[in-house]
Structure formats: C-alpha cells, structure tokens
Amino acid sequence: MNLDKPLPASTTRCIVVFDQQSHAGSARDIASRLDLPCEMDSAEWDSCFRLQSGNQGWRLVSPKNSGLGILKLDFGRGRLGWRLRQTKRRHPLGRAFGLSSGRDSLEIVDATAGLGRDALTLAALNNRVVLVERHPVIAFLLKDAIKRTAPEEIRKRIMIENAESGEYLRARPFAPDGIYLDPMYPDRGKSALVKQEMRILRALVGADPDSGKLLQSALHSGARRVVVKRPANAPPLGGIIPSHFIKEPNTRYDVYVNKLS
Ligand SMILES: C[S@@+](CC[C@H](N)C(=O)[O-])C[C@H]1O[C@@H](n2cnc3c(N)ncnc32)[C@H](O)[C@@H]1O
Known part of the structure; x- marks a missing residue:
C-alpha cells in the first residue's frame, strides 16, 4: 500500500491499478507520469477512483457503491x-x-x-x-x-x-x-x-x-x-x-x- 504518499489536491482519491503482473510496467509508468500511487487491483481500493488499462485503452472506474459506474471515452463509435x-x-x-x-x-x-x-x-x-x-x-x-x-x-x-x-x-x-x-x-x-x-x-x-x-x-x-x-x-x-x-x-x-x- 502506497497511499501514505499525499495525493495532489486535484487528483484526490485516484489510483492506478493493474489486474495482472504483465500490465504492471505500463501502469507504473502512467502512475509516475500522473504522480499517482499504483497497486495491484483489490477490494482495498474500492473507495477510490481507479484508472485501469484494458484491451481497449484506459478507463476510470468510480468508487464502489457510488452508483457512478465506468468512464471510457470513445470518439469512433x-x-x-x-x-x-x-x-x-x-x-x-x-x-x-x-x-x-x-x-x-x-x-x-x-x-x-x-x-x-x-x-x-x-x-x-x-x-x-x-x-x-x-x-x-x-x-x-x-x-x-x-x-x-x-x-x-x-x-x-x-x-x-x-x-x-x-x-x-x-x-x-x-x-x-x-x-x-x-x-x-x-x-x-x-x-x-x-x-x-x-x-x-x-x-x-x-x-x-x-x-x-x-x-x-x-x-x-x-x-x-x-x-x-x-x-x-x-x-x-x-x-x-x-x-x-x-x-x-x-x-x-x-x-x-x-x-x-
Ligand atoms: C463541464 S466540463 C466540459 C465538458 C466538455 N465541453 C465536453 O464536451 O465534454 C468542464 C471541464 O473543464 C475543466 N476546467 C474547468 N476550469 C478549467 C480551467 N480554468 N482550466 C482548465 N480546465 C478547466 C474541468 O476540469 C472539467 O473537466
């Protein structure tokens, strides 16, 4: 866990997560560019906005129980x-x-x-x-x-x-x-x-x-x-x-x- 690192005010409650080790390198790279923590995905992060990479690009998953869902941008479809x-x-x-x-x-x-x-x-x-x-x-x-x-x-x-x-x-x-x-x-x-x-x-x-x-x-x-x-x-x-x-x-x-x- 790496949330000891204070988050910049503009990115409060946001974390970059990866679901398998093979995605860890690119997740860490993006996290360091955005100055965010980076962790293996788990229920521990359910209360945060989670930036996840998938087969079709990056998406933002809202905190669990917020009722907000997933943000994924697509300008082609x-x-x-x-x-x-x-x-x-x-x-x-x-x-x-x-x-x-x-x-x-x-x-x-x-x-x-x-x-x-x-x-x-x-x-x-x-x-x-x-x-x-x-x-x-x-x-x-x-x-x-x-x-x-x-x-x-x-x-x-x-x-x-x-x-x-x-x-x-x-x-x-x-x-x-x-x-x-x-x-x-x-x-x-x-x-x-x-x-x-x-x-x-x-x-x-x-x-x-x-x-x-x-x-x-x-x-x-x-x-x-x-x-x-x-x-x-x-x-x-x-x-x-x-x-x-x-x-x-x-x-x-x-x-x-x-x-x-
Ligand atoms: C209502 S949204 C704009 C939606 C956009 N017109 C669209 O078509 O999706 C407002 C956005 O402007 C950004 N914003 C507001 N004030 C800003 C500023 N002074 N400089 C840069 N971005 C700003 C906010 O962070 C937010 O993402």
Missing part, C-alpha cells in the same frame, strides 16, 4: 462517433463561432476540454482546436481515447494541453481566433438530464467555482470571439452580458465578440 461524422456547419457551435460554409477554419482554444465532445465537434467543423484540461487524469484519458479512436481527419486538427487555461492563455505568444468555455453546470443531483459520464466527471473534478475569472481571462486574451455554453435559462457567466446568444431547447451559447481585435 456510438452516438458520439455518428454525430462527429454528421456534423455540419449549421451546428449551433459553428453558428456561435460565426462559421459559414466556404469560410476559413479558425484556431479555437477549448479552455474547459472535459470529455472532449464539444472540442471534437469543433474540429469536425474543420477548425484547429487546442483542448486545455487542468485535471491530469481527464487530460490523460482524453489523449488516450483521441489517439486510439478519433477519426484521422479530426485527430490531425487537435492538440491537448494539461494546464490551467487562464495560465495557458497568458503564456501563449499570440491570441487564438476563438475561445470556448463550458464550465460545469450547477449540480442537478441525479437528474436524468445529467448524463452518467458528466456525473463521473463532476465527482472527480468538482464544480468550477473560478469560471467567472476564466471568462475574464478569455475576454482579455485578444481572441476575436469567446463562446460560453450555459443552461438555457441560467444567468450569463460572471454576470457579463454577451454580444448575442444562440438558444437551443436546453442550452444557450453566449457569444462575446471582441470588436477591438
């Missing part, structure tokens, strides 16, 4: 894979970034990458996208799933950074064309509207209480457009009124156009 192949420019995200057919592709920073669905939709709309995710385990799962399952024409347009986005934006030598923010929605408990994957993500990374500050950083970055995803009837993030918005049944995209850049 299922509804998401189908949606990525069908994405058209009239998609609300494309409209929010002012994309119309025939227009050049943009460089967009997704400053809250999470499970990568919105970022890959933006890449499927022909944009170059930098996914910035501050939680190291989520950034790792994203990298692994994109490498294994994302279609080649999407994969070649994306980059992943494990960083805090305010710092990332300040360190960039030039502003991107657009910045996208989708901070965690307020907790709606076990509502059927909250998908299981998002509940696991929230349990691991917590709420995003600093999202108003991140919007300020995005607005000061020099990007021409900042788009914030909100629940349809929520107030604008940080009380900052957008230039306009695009409303969908459950979601609103608040658009901030920077006229000075």
Whole structure:
C-alpha cells in the first residue's frame, strides 16, 4: 500500500491499478507520469477512483457503491462517433463561432476540454482546436481515447494541453481566433438530464467555482470571439452580458465578440 504518499489536491482519491503482473510496467509508468500511487487491483481500493488499462485503452472506474459506474471515452463509435461524422456547419457551435460554409477554419482554444465532445465537434467543423484540461487524469484519458479512436481527419486538427487555461492563455505568444468555455453546470443531483459520464466527471473534478475569472481571462486574451455554453435559462457567466446568444431547447451559447481585435 502506497497511499501514505499525499495525493495532489486535484487528483484526490485516484489510483492506478493493474489486474495482472504483465500490465504492471505500463501502469507504473502512467502512475509516475500522473504522480499517482499504483497497486495491484483489490477490494482495498474500492473507495477510490481507479484508472485501469484494458484491451481497449484506459478507463476510470468510480468508487464502489457510488452508483457512478465506468468512464471510457470513445470518439469512433456510438452516438458520439455518428454525430462527429454528421456534423455540419449549421451546428449551433459553428453558428456561435460565426462559421459559414466556404469560410476559413479558425484556431479555437477549448479552455474547459472535459470529455472532449464539444472540442471534437469543433474540429469536425474543420477548425484547429487546442483542448486545455487542468485535471491530469481527464487530460490523460482524453489523449488516450483521441489517439486510439478519433477519426484521422479530426485527430490531425487537435492538440491537448494539461494546464490551467487562464495560465495557458497568458503564456501563449499570440491570441487564438476563438475561445470556448463550458464550465460545469450547477449540480442537478441525479437528474436524468445529467448524463452518467458528466456525473463521473463532476465527482472527480468538482464544480468550477473560478469560471467567472476564466471568462475574464478569455475576454482579455485578444481572441476575436469567446463562446460560453450555459443552461438555457441560467444567468450569463460572471454576470457579463454577451454580444448575442444562440438558444437551443436546453442550452444557450453566449457569444462575446471582441470588436477591438
Ligand atoms: C463541464 S466540463 C466540459 C465538458 C466538455 N465541453 C465536453 O464536451 O465534454 C468542464 C471541464 O473543464 C475543466 N476546467 C474547468 N476550469 C478549467 C480551467 N480554468 N482550466 C482548465 N480546465 C478547466 C474541468 O476540469 C472539467 O473537466
């Protein structure tokens, strides 16, 4: 047992496990990169989030009895894979970034990458996208799933950074064309509207209480457009009124156009 080692706050209760000795080497390698403990899987770790490798890539198993289940990202199959192949420019995200057919592709920073669905939709709309995710385990799962399952024409347009986005934006030598923010929605408990994957993500990374500050950083970055995803009837993030918005049944995209850049 190696939990004497204090875990970084951002990865609390997370451990890398392996189920047979032949997987121990790769598990230890990942654990040391993520600064996490690594152990043979056993009931002793049932109360932790467990990062496990399987035949089809890495997955995150939620604590036993949490009712949360397993997080496994796949961009090639299922509804998401189908949606990525069908994405058209009239998609609300494309409209929010002012994309119309025939227009050049943009460089967009997704400053809250999470499970990568919105970022890959933006890449499927022909944009170059930098996914910035501050939680190291989520950034790792994203990298692994994109490498294994994302279609080649999407994969070649994306980059992943494990960083805090305010710092990332300040360190960039030039502003991107657009910045996208989708901070965690307020907790709606076990509502059927909250998908299981998002509940696991929230349990691991917590709420995003600093999202108003991140919007300020995005607005000061020099990007021409900042788009914030909100629940349809929520107030604008940080009380900052957008230039306009695009409303969908459950979601609103608040658009901030920077006229000075
Ligand atoms: C609601 S999720 C985003 C979901 C994502 N749009 C998708 O399509 O899967 C928010 C994510 O943003 C990350 N995040 C929040 N604030 C951040 C920041 N300042 N820098 C980097 N990542 C951040 C959180 O760790 C979380 O994974």
